[in-house]
Amino acid sequence: MSMSRQLSPQEQQQLGMLMLLVCLPHLIMQTPWLSGLLGMTLLTYCGLSPQWRTQIPRHLSLLLAILSLLLVNQAHQTLIGREGGVAVLIALCISKLYETRSIRDAHAMLLLAFFTTGISFLHGQAPWQAALAGLALLATVSIALRLENKVLILGISIKAAFIICLQAIPLAILLFVLFPRLPAPLWSLPNEKAARTGLSGDKMSPGSLNQLIQDDRIAFRAEFNGTAPAQSQLYWRGPVFNQFDGQSWLPATTNSSTPPPIIARGTQVNYSITLEPHQQNWLLALDLPTQFPQSAMLNSQLQLIYRSPINQRLRYTASSTLHWQTLGDTGIAADLQLPPSLNPKTRSLAQSWLQQSPAQRVQSGLQWLKTQHFSYTLTPPLLQKPDRIDEFLFESKQGYCEHYASAFAVLMRAANVPARIVTGYQGGQFNPNGNYYMIRQADAHAWVEVWLPEQGWQRVDPTFVVAPSRIENGFDNSFAYRGQNDALPSLLSRDAIFIKAMRLQLDAWVNHWNQWVIAYDSQRQLNLLQRLGINDVLSWTFLLYFGGGLLIILGGFLLYFLSNNRAPPTDMASQLFARYCKKLHRYQLYKAPHETASQFAARCQIARPELAASMIEITDLYLAARYAQDPTALAQLKIAIKRFA
Numbered sequence: 001m002s003m004s005r006q007l008s009p010q011e012q013q014q015l016g017m018l019m020l021l022v023c024l025p026h027l028i029m030q031t032p033w034l035s036g037l038l039g040m041t042l043l044t045y046c047g048l049s050p051q052w053r054t055q056i057p058r059h060l061s062l063l064l065a066i067l068s069l070l071l072v073n074q075a076h077q078t079l080i081g082r083e084g085g086v087a088v089l090i091a092l093c094i095s096k097l098y099e100t101r102s103i104r105d106a107h108a109m110l111l112l113a114f115f116t117t118g119i120s121f122l123h124g125q126a127p128w129q130a131a132l133a134g135l136a137l138l139a140t141v142s143i144a145l146r147l148e149n150k151v152l153i154l155g156i157s158i159k160a161a162f163i164i165c166l167q168a169i170p171l172a173i174l175l176f177v178l179f180p181r182l183p184a185p186l187w188s189l190p191n192e193k194a195a196r197t198g199l200s201g202d203k204m205s206p207g208s209l210n211q212l213i214q215d216d217r218i219a220f221r222a223e224f225n226g227t228a229p230a231q232s233q234l235y236w237r238g239p240v241f242n243q244f245d246g247q248s249w250l251p252a253t254t255n256s257s258t259p260p261p262i263i264a265r266g267t268q269v270n271y272s273i274t275l276e277p278h279q280q281n282w283l284l285a286l287d288l289p290t291q292f293p294q295s296a297m298l299n300s301q302l303q304l305i306y307r308s309p310i311n312q313r314l315r316y317t318a319s320s321t322l323h324w325q326t327l328g329d330t331g332i333a334a335d336l337q338l339p340p341s342l343n344p345k346t347r348s349l350a351q352s353w354l355q356q357s358p359a360q361r362v363q364s365g366l367q368w369l370k371t372q373h374f375s376y377t378l379t380p381p382l383l384q385k386p387d388r389i390d391e392f393l394f395e396s397k398q399g400y401c402e403h404y405a406s407a408f409a410v411l412m413r414a415a416n417v418p419a420r421i422v423t424g425y426q427g428g429q430f431n432p433n434g435n436y437y438m439i440r441q442a443d444a445h446a447w448v449e450v451w452l453p454e455q456g457w458q459r460v461d462p463t464f465v466v467a468p469s470r471i472e473n474g475f476d477n478s479f480a481y482r483g484q485n486d487a488l489p490s491l492l493s494r495d496a497i498f499i500k501a502m503r504l505q506l507d508a509w510v511n512h513w514n515q516w517v518i519a520y521d522s523q524r525q526l527n528l529l530q531r532l533g534i535n536d537v538l539s540w541t542f543l544l545y546f547g548g549g550l551l552i553i554l555g556g557f558l559l560y561f562l563s564n565n566r567a568p569p570t571d572m573a574s575q576l577f578a579r580y581c582k583k584l585h586r587y588q589l590y591k592a593p594h595e596t597a598s599q600f601a602a603r604c605q606i607a608r609p610e611l612a613a614s615m616i617e618i619t620d621l622y623l624a625a626r627y628a629q630d631p632t633a634l635a636q637l638k639i640a641i642k643r644f645a
Contacts, residue, residue, distance in 0.1 A: 005103045009050030011147060012100065015109050016046040018143050019097055022113045022136045025120040025129055026090050034075040034087065038068070041094050061099035065092055082122055089116065106147055113140045127513045138165055170553045178529075178546050180537045181522045199423055199444060201239040201280050205248035206383060206392070206402045215441035218276055219425060220284055221511055223436040225270040231427050232471045233322050235287040235447065235459065236439060238424035240301040244413075246339040247388060249406065249421045256300035260330070260456065264290060266323035274315045274514055281309045284424060286320035287459060293318070300331070301420070302457065315519045326456030335418035335451060343389040343410060350414030358452050361415045362460060365408060369465045376400055376467035401426075401463045401470075405446040408462040418451035422459070426471060433508035573626040573634055580618055580641045587611075597622055614644055 007015075020042045027035045041064070045053070068091030069079065076084040093112050100109055117136045120129060141161035146152050152160075199219075222236075241249035269286060283296055283304040292298065293316045295307045306314075338347075349368070353361040372393075380398040385391045389410045392403055405421050412419035426445035428437035447461040464471045529535075534542045581591050581600075587608055591600045601619040605612040618640050624633035 006101060007103065007106055007147075009053060011106065012050075012053055013046060014143050014146070015100060015106060016042065016097060018113055018136075018139055019093060019109065020046060021139055022116045023090050023093065025123060025132050026086055026116070029083075029123045030087060030090075031075045034071055037071060038090060038094060042097075045094075045097055056098055058099050061095045061097075064098060065095040068092070068095060086119060086122060089119070103147065110140060110144050110147075125518050127510055130513075130517075134165075138162060141165060167557065170556070171550075174546075174549045174553060176520070177525075178542075178549065181520075181525050199238050199278070199425075201251060201282055203248045203250050204239075204241050204402060204406075204421055204423055204446060206388070206399060206406055217441050218507070219278075219439050219441050219443070220273050220275040221436050221438055221514075222274075222286075222428065223272045223434075225272070228430075228437070229269060229286075229322060232464075234427050234437070235445075235461075236284045236425040236428075237287040237289070237302070237304070237422060238284050239282055240303045240420060240422050240449075242301070242335050242420040244338060244406075244410065246342050246386070249409075252301055252334070257297055259298045259300055259302055260326040260328050262288065262290065262302075262321075263325040263327065264321035264323070265325060266321050268319050268321055270317070270319050272315065272317045274313060274511070274519065275310060277310050277312050277314075279309050279311060281306050283310075283314075283316070285318050287322070287422075287424075288324045289318050289320050291319035292316070302326075313514060313518055315515070329451060329456050332418040332451050335420050336413050336416065338410065338413050343387045343414075345387070345390040345394050346407070346411055347414045349393075350411050353415050358417050358450075359455075361417050362412065362450055362452070365411050365415065366460070366462060366465050369404070369408070369462055373397060374399075374404075374466045376463065376470060401444075401446045404462040404466060405448050408460070409448045412448065412450050420449050422447055422449055431504050431508055431511075433505050434511050436511060438507060571626065573622055573637065576634075576637050576641055577618075577622045577626070580622075580644065583641070583644055611644075614640070618644065 023038070023042065027039050030038070048056075069088065072084060072087040072091055073079055076087060078084040079088050093109075093116060096105075096109065096112065100106060113136070117133050117140065120133050120136075123129065138158070138161050141164055142154075142157045145157045145160055146154070149157075220236075228234075239251065242252050243250040268290065271286065273284060275284060283292070283306050285292060285304050288302060289298060289304055292304055293306075296304050296316075299305055350361075350365075353364045356364060374397045377398050378400060380400070380403065381396045383391050383396065389407050392399060392407050393411075409419040409421055423444070423446045425439045425443040426447075427443050428439040430437055445463070447459060447463065449457045450460050451457050461471065529537070529542065532541075532545060534545065536542065577597065584590075584604065587604075589604050589607060595603075597619050601615050604615050608615075618637065621633045621637035621640055624630040625637050
């Protein structure tokens, strides 16, 4: 086929639709206004009439490219990196489409389509993204086949493309399982800006978790090895704060990497966590972790710190104890600090308990909250006075976990009991489809730890006193009887039973995808290779497995193609007729490949009229046996050929 062949209007439109499909996952991830402009440019090309499309001046693509680069730079403040670089590629693909005229241009667009489909996984590796990439790959191969063979109809080209993609799966699986995997993705570029999601390790102030409570995105998934603890014991420990400036809680200025000695008072709970990326360097663990990944450490605040920010989904195993005691705690004086001259009512209340023991002061504070008619609500009034703790405890008396944790920690410090704030998640939704717990951003929670002599740091949750159903029954049930069901995310709403069931099943599929595909990293590959007796990817054993698998797959392809290209077996009637034709060779009569049996018989009768009767009989019997599947004719044909001279 000549490389100068001009594309038909239909072929140009098909390329436009292909690029729309290929660019779709990238457009979704762009800034809305940039995505809208690029998408409209693509749709405009697809919607042009054939006459208008052929009249597009070639210099228009250059103008579009320059304008697109300016828009990308305006949206991302850069033309390089993951976000900026991908946006530049998409913009240039669209610009190239406007100058596509010949089959050579089409070949370039197809290569760009393959490349653009591959880099769509830079944005994520969710099942829907993989499905969209598979659809784009199928469409690209189908259009490539139609460009090279214009007589192919759409259905046949799609079927052929599907078979080609299907044949590539065994090789893709072999490469996925055995080809050496990098310890980190290629796109983890330095200084790359990424938005944080979920809990913040920077500060906590009443109101900061409100947006998370309205968010039903998955924070992490947890799978227990054995019986799971009760809902009320699922405290997932995250960032810890011990500095209070009167409005917000801040993390400790100095964190030692050496935690205080921990004495486990309860049974050990083993579990696995699949943590979604949150761009920060702390991990979540069931309170209190005793065993955790080697790449993490437990600091002096009993917070689990990872070696680097979590920029991709991370799976790890850990063990925890639900009841504990710490020994030899240092630096607890910092957990008594309060801003001077603030919240006098709170200080006065706390000082009335100073004659009691520290443990009794904690119980007095909880009992006071229980008897003062506090309410748990997602829409508390704003706290605007300088003495915000006084305003909350003695005036508004409405709030959620942050309000109660912050107020109770200040109350304890004023009562000379060291206290700090722990944030994380509480509870979780069990998914019976996968036997694991889903912990969402809406499960974000804050509680208090107090330091008691002879016991060390101990967890105290003032929210449990005010709204015990929040801790015992889960987040969604804590609002059902209060008429606040409308404030919940859709998945947590009690009215969405069918939606819940569908999303639970969908999440189970996503979890399986994460465990078997996304979580297959370099460490899991190394573990698999070691089970196969391979300790080094440069060893002969590895080459034997890899080469053997490759030979098996290629050998299977070879056998498949040979079997498909083999001539079909000859039926008995055809075999008998071939024997008859061979007898005619003695009379110098040879059947041409293009001749039918009747045409050959007519020619033979002219050449040998004395054999005409036998020839007519044999030909008629052959046609009846071959095409009418007449068994009687087949038996008679065999006799007639046998007695033919």
